[in-house]
Amino acid sequence: MNTLPVPLKKLIDFFEKLPAIGPKTAKRLGFYLLRMPQQDLEEAAQNLLNLKKLVRKCTLCFNLSENEICSICSDSKRDKSQVTVVEDVLDLLSFETGNQYTGVYHVLHGRIDPLNYIGPDDIYIFQLLERIKIAKEEIQEVILATNPNMEGEATAMYIRNKIAEIPQTTCKITRLAYGLPIGADLEFADYMTLQKAIEGRRSF
């Protein structure tokens, strides 16, 4: 590896840091880049530079966005009375691929996971509760779409209890149906399964 030119070696090291990429794959990717058009590399470099500068969180739902309010929250065709609570943006994207869900979202950016020292204050639960308090009349249903595993269930139960504590809330709280196999990861579910899960959602 010492014989490799510096930029190539450093890019291979960079790829190795990424998840699911081992040393051999990192090398292949590095050499593949050499065969790509310079324009593609320049565009990728520009996007890498801008990524963290331009991407921020929507102040309403905490979805990733370039603007203060994300494209979903600012879409007038979206049903603002229905809020689906997801653990992260990849889960939101799984819902969006179907183009069938018309409500809005709230992205927690994590789950309650005491073993990894993640408590309710480390994710956007407080902001969800505030949002429900402020838009008490508008929000009619909160769909808890956290992952169907232990941490996701705990997060859903915590949120359900916290919403119930808000005085004068009438919004329905639902949970995705167990059409999803237990222990799975929402991110990898196909949309039909997610659709079944939305249809069969139960009172929580």
Added chain:
Amino acid sequence: MNTLPVPLKKLIDFFEKLPAIGPKTAKRLGFYLLRMPQQDLEEAAQNLLNLKKLVRKCTLCFNLSENEICSICSDSKRDKSQVTVVEDVLDLLSFETGNQYTGVYHVLHGRIDPLNYIGPDDIYIFQLLERIKIAKEEIQEVILATNPNMEGEATAMYIRNKIAEIPQTTCKITRLAYGLPIGADLEFADYMTLQKAIEGRRSF
């Protein structure tokens, strides 16, 4: 996907173009980048920009290098009398990981593969022959280390015949021993297997 910020979406598209990365992995990688330090992203961007500008081929052996002559060819401790001919730089790296081979290389950057319209003139065979002609007295052995499959064998045989045509060449032509499993890819061989193959090389 339309809901994603542009730089993120474009980086995900970029990852999808790379080999062995599917749409789901590309998304994961994109989101992972958001959690990396800005400094790492900036460094990677810089390396992407410089990659094709700074990386060129060694004028002697066609290994990748930042200088006119690569670090192996310019290393005085390397035995210039022994030239190992490999299909590409990843194969060279497989040899180098062992730190046991002390000769130099010649990188063909491909193999003769008529089905994919790659003939002898499309890879650096002519340059290898020229190199042998010029350094007739210095080069004592050419080790043909092309892959042990049909294209690699054809390439090795072609090169052997062409070297034999050079007047007054006395250099030995050898081929890696079949310690390597037939049909395999040199790039993925462990170094011990490669070492056995170097030791057991036979007259060709």
